[in-house]
Every structure is written in C-alpha cells, then in structure tokens.
Amino acid sequence: MPMPTSEPLKIALCCRTQPRLDATYDLLRGIPGVNVSVVTLGGAYEAIGVLAEQKSDVLVVEADASSASDYEALTHIIAQHPSVVIVLIAADISVDMLRAALRIGLKEVVSLNGDPAELPQALDRIRRSRSHSVATGGQVMAFVSCKGGSGATFIATNLGYALAERSNKRVMLIDLNLQFGDAILYLSDRRPVSSVVDIVRDVHRVDAALLESAVVQVLPNFWVLPAPNDPTAASEIGGADVSGLLSFARSQADYVILDLGRTLDAGTVQALDMSDHIYPVLQQTLPYVRDGKRMLSLFKSLGYSEGKQRPVLSRFDRNADITQKDLEDALEAPLFAVLPNDYKVASASVNQGVPVPKLARSSAIAKSLSEFAGRIDDPISAPGQTSWIKRFLGSRG
Ligand SMILES: Nc1ncnc2c1ncn2[C@@H]1O[C@H](COP(=O)(O)OP(=O)(O)O)[C@@H](O)[C@H]1O
Ligand SMILES: [Mg+2]
Incomplete structure (x- = not known):
C-alpha cells in the first residue's frame, strides 16, 4: 500500500x-x-x-x-x-x-x-x-496441482511468460515443487546450474546478486528460480527458509509465481500463508473434482478466506460429462479462469520448452492466458467474473 x-x-x-x-x-x-x-x-x-x-x-x-x-x-x-x-x-x-x-x-x-x-x-x-517504494512488495501467486498432471506447472510457467510480456513489470517464478520440479523445462532449454536450495542455504545473506546468479532469465523481465535436480535436497528446506526467500523475492519482483506441485509440508504451507492468492488447478473429471474439493476444504481449515482461492480449470472441454457449472457447484466456488484443451499446442510447447505465447500466439490457449494475465490484479475474483466466463464460453456457457 x-x-x-x-x-x-x-x-x-x-x-x-x-x-x-x-x-x-x-x-x-x-x-x-x-x-x-x-x-x-x-x-x-x-x-x-x-x-x-x-x-x-x-x-x-x-x-x-x-x-x-x-x-x-x-x-x-x-x-x-x-x-x-x-x-x-x-x-x-x-x-x-x-x-x-x-x-x-x-x-x-x-x-x-x-x-x-x-x-x-x-x-x-x-x-x-x-x-x-510505491508498494510494499510484489504479489505472490501460488499454483497448486489438485492431482498430478492437472496442468499447474503448464499454467504457472505460461502465465508468468504472458504477464511479463504484457508489461514491463518484473515477474519471478520460483519452483517450490522441490522433489519433482520441472518448471524450467516448460520455458527454456538451458540447464540451470543453481536452484532454490542454493539460495535457501544462504538465505541469511541473500541479496540481488546472489539471486541473480541462481535464476534463469527467460525474458528481460522474467526470471525462473528452478527446483533442485536432486530430489533429496528438498528435505533441507523448512518454513522459515521459505519465508526468508519469499520476503526477499517479493521485494525484487512485481509478481512472484510459485509452482508448489501437490506436496504439503512446512515449506509449502508457509508459502501458501504468504501468498496473496492460491490457484488450485484441476480438470473436468471426477478424480480431479474430488481432489479439488479436498484441496479447497484443506485451505479453509488453514484459515484462508474464500477470496484468496482462485480455482482454475485446465483443459476445458465443452462436451465433457461434468460441466463447468457442476464443477463450481461441487467446489462451492466460482472458477477464476478456464483454459481450453489443446493437446497439439500444449504438447508441442512442453516438448520444445517454448512457452505457448511465443510458440503459438494466436492459439486459443495463448488468448485465454493473456486474458487470465489481464485479470490477475482484479481485487475481487467472484462477482466480476460471470461476464468474463460467459464471454469465453459463448452463449452456451
Ligand atoms: N490446456 C491444455 N491442453 C492440453 N494439454 C495440456 C493443457 N495444459 C497442460 N497440458 C498437458 O498436461 C501435461 C501435464 O501438465 P503439468 O502442468 O505438468 O501438470 P501438473 O504440474 O499439474 O502436474 C503437460 O505435459 C501438458 O502437455
Ligand atoms: Mg507440475
């Protein structure tokens, strides 16, 4: 403020x-x-x-x-x-x-x-x-996968790219999916030499230079701090480490995007506590709906307000048995964003390590990402969004 x-x-x-x-x-x-x-x-x-x-x-x-x-x-x-x-x-x-x-x-x-x-x-x-300083720090956005393969990493990485592209605001993606993090592979073919763990080891002396030495730069205003290659390194990181890292990241970037995967431990709960919004990503089939419901009720029990949670539907299919409305009824929450299903574009992007806004600018996924990016700063997620979703789905929505 x-x-x-x-x-x-x-x-x-x-x-x-x-x-x-x-x-x-x-x-x-x-x-x-x-x-x-x-x-x-x-x-x-x-x-x-x-x-x-x-x-x-x-x-x-x-x-x-x-x-x-x-x-x-x-x-x-x-x-x-x-x-x-x-x-x-x-x-x-x-x-x-x-x-x-x-x-x-x-x-x-x-x-x-x-x-x-x-x-x-x-x-x-x-x-x-x-x-x-004009603001107290960047906005922290946590992406959580309701079930493996939801599309959380895909959305976190591509949204980061879209956000950075649309303005000169500074965007930093931190891969806190410490055991199986793969976010950097969705954006770049460069092999990172450092990771979150190296920064956290030195968190008491973290400064801009140290952070800069560990991140992979994807755009002039978009950086990624990758997860470690070694899955056992995750055990070194606790809640206070994450707190220190995020406080610093927030002082350096306008948007701090976190890929949390679906692990819940002291570190990820600390990250959720410090997030301005949580974006649980799910799909339109029953197992996802079930785990999505569990995830939202878990967030409720952690004391997070309804406005803090912004569920996102990935791979939307108009003809699926479970409709968007069914999903919202089951979750007892409106969806904040909906990404269309496009296997061809998504797999080409993931396989080549080139983000969708760059690879296929005119694709439906790129367009909805851009729209998503434009709504991040909305102070209220629920009331304003009906019209947005209607526009996206057309009159059949
Ligand atoms: N909108 C989409 N349309 C089609 N395929 C998608 C879409 N989003 C993601 N995918 C595919 O789903 C796979 C899993 O996504 P990912 O983001 O890795 O899931 P998570 O991080 O939730 O485990 C990706 O390899 C990607 O090819
Ligand atoms: Mg993932």
Missing part, C-alpha cells in the same frame, strides 16, 4: 518489562514523524494479538529470535502482516539471534544496551525506504 511521506509512522510497541516499556516509549515519543499508537506489555507472542486489532506500519518488539517460540511467533507475524516492518529490540544480541532474525528476513535489530541513537536511526531508515 502506498504510504505518503508526510504521514507519521504508526508504531505498535511491545516490551517484556514495564521499565523497558516506559523507557522505549519515551525514546520513541521524542522522534519526529513517529506516532506510537499501541503500547503493550509482552513479547512476540502478544504482538500477534496487537497487530490483529490495530493496523500498524511498524512493530517494535522485544523478542529473542533464536528462541523457538519467539521465532515461530515472528514468522507468523511476517506471514500474516507482510506490510508491517518489524524492529526487533533486545537487551543482548547474540550471534544466534542475529542469524535467526536474518533468516526470517528481519532487517532491523536494535540493542537496548547500545547506542540510544540506534532506534531513531532504524526508524528513519524505515521511513525513507517507505517513501521510496
């Missing part, structure tokens, strides 16, 4: 002891352009409740990122409130704590026993970086 320079930074403050709370509050109050809107006795865990109740720009919180419970609470805050900047304060800062903080993508860690100017300086940096 854009933040005008003139508006004061709204700060939520949480400290574990009353004297520290009072002292930090006094310090913050003396800083121009800062408005301390909530003051709470507590640490990272209490901050979750504070942020749920009160919108803030910055959370100044006394916590120890290297303790498991604080680490978990901070990771949760980052996932739930990606636009809130966290300033960690602590009496003593250990190397372990610094490392943990950097791992989850926290940039500001201030020692309470150090230079009293540290905190004002940190807030000044935050204020300046906010006035420079």
